[in-house]
Amino acid sequence: MKRYDLIVVGAGPSGLSAAIEAAKCGMAVAVFDENARPGGQLFKQIHKFFGSKEHKAKIRGIHIGEELLAEADAAGVEVHLDATVTGMYLDKEIVVRQDDAMCHYKGDSIVIATGAAENMVPFEGWTLPGVIGAGAAQTMMNLYGVKPGDRVLMLGSGNVGLVVSFQLLQAGCEVVALVDAAPRIGGYGVHASKVARCGVPFYLSHTITKAEGTDCVTGVVISQVDGSFRPVAGTEKHFDVDTICIAVGLSPMSQLLKMAGCSMEDNPKRGGQVPLIDGDGQTSIDGVFAAGDVSGIEEASSAMIEGRMAGISAAAYLGYCSEAEKDEKMARFQGDLDSLRQGMFAPANRGKKIEKTDEGIPVSQSLLTKGYVGDDEITAFPGFVKKKGIHPVIECTQNIPCNPCQDACPRHCIRIGENITALPAVEEDSECIGCGMCVASCSGQAIFLVEEDEGAGTARITMPYEFLPLPEKGDGGTALSRSGEVLCPASIVSVKTAKAFDHTALVTMEVPLEMADRARFYKAQAENRKEAR
């Protein structure tokens, strides 16, 4: 029986991280993944990650995936693809389907990093073709280059719903609405803002009551809900759609752990059935560890750190590193994990209604219920300034652990400080050179450059732009507000792309001076846009 020092099930961010850490300590490691490509969810994540440099902030998920793979390869990790682990048995034995046969392997230690799967919510017509998970839509678009549909309604305003809605827009789909039964948007405000300024309406405190169609989805009905989440009669709204995306959370795919007899618990805070694990990530079965979403739904950044923790723990468990070395590394990893788990969206804050930022500024309720910060609210935040000459305007209004903007500016115009959840501020005496690095580095696409010309009565707004086709200098179109409302005519003054911007184009449009604080998106002339909402 072929026996490895460590077997890792799942070649996603946590699995690869565990394998790398263990292999660096000298362990013979094999990773098995059922997919044809490694990287788990990373290869669908075309957006830039948050966090700090240590957490791979501002790097797109796909590149993080590539980096991990290269690191695993260099460390001598065997990665087996198209290898479905069909079971985990007694004596730390797994059976893997490879090339139409069943192969048996044993591990002195095993890390289960199988991730999570999407939840569903039933409503009349939910079994019609056209109702798909948001993750499935993301796979179709980002892995296979297939448009899931033409007109989409998204259910769920957590980060998955918000991010995938934006990606649907990028793929050329029309997102007719973003719906959530909760009274407030669950994901980051900046993700919501990206979608809102494209004109997508948010319907909070609403739910889907019916998907229409006989052979496939042709329409959808949503209704407002009351305090007990029951639909309120008479509040129905109808949309013509061919696709309904469901983003209502994930559940850990912990079946292998359950099958082998690990002690499990049902933990709603962790997403469902998770193994009981100690500080090392070890389950109730000696030598079997769990890391990443399978042990609790979080995100890729925390999954990678948890993977490293499991990897070093497995190494120490089998004598491939000393306890002292393990303790030192674990302390460092725990520190990284803790810094990620701070801020408004920290696991500890889930469910709490946060009224003010750490700085004492009232959190924008408009952002939480409609997806955009109100024109009157934005001025209260330290990222919003009015200055002579070109300067950044940072519309980041929630405490989240993220600081690439601070590192991006060569003139140190942007300050966050030691605590990476602090709101970014524009330094009083800073001299902006208009390079646009901050605009491109902001994973939330929340930074703009504004240059007002009082004499000419115009203002130039530089925005991050991730749609194709790119506008061209001289094009004429319309400027949209934060809420996607048509504001005024706009003309394109410049379109800058650079390798350092990593596929985020910097589009500068000229608008009337009085729109300087309101114009935040651009739509080309040819497309029909909704007028006021």
Next chain:
Amino acid sequence: MKNTADVIIVGGGIIGCATAYYLAKSGVRDILVLEASPYIGNGGSSRNGGGVRQSGRDPRELPLAMWGIQNLWPGLSEELGVDTEYTQEGNLRLGKTPAHLKILQGLTDRAVACGLEVRMIDGQEVRSINPFLTDEVIGASWCPTDGHANPLTTTLGFYKKARELGVHFVTGIPVTGLKKVKGRLRKVVTPEGVFEGEKVLVAAGYESRAILDTVDIDVPMVKSKVEALVTEAEPPMFKQMLGTAEADFYGHQTKHGSFVFGGHTGLEACEKDNGTPISTSQGAPCTCRGIMKYFPALSQAKIVRSWAGWLDDCIDGVPVMSPVEEVPGLFIACAFTGHGFGIGPAAGYSLAKMILGEETPVDLEPLRYNRFIPEI
């Protein structure tokens, strides 16, 4: 929770639930069923291959099996208000070699002597009944009145109906021992307290042995872990229950369309588990190879699940079903040796009679608890 009852039944599998049902149907009002696991029917009752057969049975239990098939099974779905999926389309026990046929002939002769309609047929006739079998099958024993059913719905059906009739079921409550009071069995000891009953039936599978031990009664049985698997739904192919002389697989196609098959690795007697019956990495593959030797047509059918279960194997291959004279008030029904499902309803019916002091439909003397004597 009340801690007394007229009848206490230890074990919520098909035997316990069926007995409870037939007792309640006869008018007994105060019945308590104590099940150790969190679920009704969690032992062999929910893990077996669904066979409802007479053929292949030991003559000591064959009359009871025949009685059950003639009198209980046909009307069971209607009586319980569940779909037991009882299908009486016969049983083919297949042979590929002359040695197999000799085994099958022996079984057939024994059964015929008990009055069962079963006969040997040749390969051609086998394939006229089931055209999907390979040419390698040279013969079989054929019992037209055998069949199969759904053990999950049947067991839960008995539970549901008994509960409707007022039987009191409690799960998650293991019985750790029994105690006599003034010469009669009265006490049933659990971590939740002591229950007292006029009559006590122990129908707890292998665990019965340790429980009975506390009143100095022994049922000589061993455990073995066997495995089964189920495929996705396939278009209807055949309705017979199947088995082989070599016992390398057995099973049937269910109403749902999926195939349920069990197999045999030869390692069953020494298996271990992790607190619950866990499959081995070799069991399902072995069963698949066994099946494909007879049914190449099924080679593309997808297996969706495999499972395992512990058998309570009696030293002489048939169950213990009897009152225990030396412990008045005690009744035993266990050690069904992996073939308790098909005979379950009849067993429950008979145990109810036994408990009520009435005559059982067939003579159960050969299954008495004190039959175990040395060969010399």
Next chain:
Amino acid sequence: MAVIDRSRDLGPFVPGPDDDLLICRCEEVTKGEIRKAVHEGMFTMTEIRRYLRSGMGLCQGQTCSRLVKGIVARELKISPAALEPATSRAPMRPVEMTVLGKEGKARS
């Protein structure tokens, strides 16, 4: 492990307006069937699955278990977290008989 008294009175089964909503897509089990089964004595996820086949289809409950749990818990008036999910078993993905029966050589 909790002791569960199956004689607990759940009250009568009251039909609901969405009882014909499909919950288990693979086996086409409706909300009403699940609710009714609870009233017939099926108080656990395992019994519901064995009784109705919900969770026995191709996806082995990946899609519906959470939904079934919520429905059963509501009917029993308990928290869903108090309901033990049903067991997980091999194979984690459907495997053809011919593949499952073929022992492969472990490879590097």
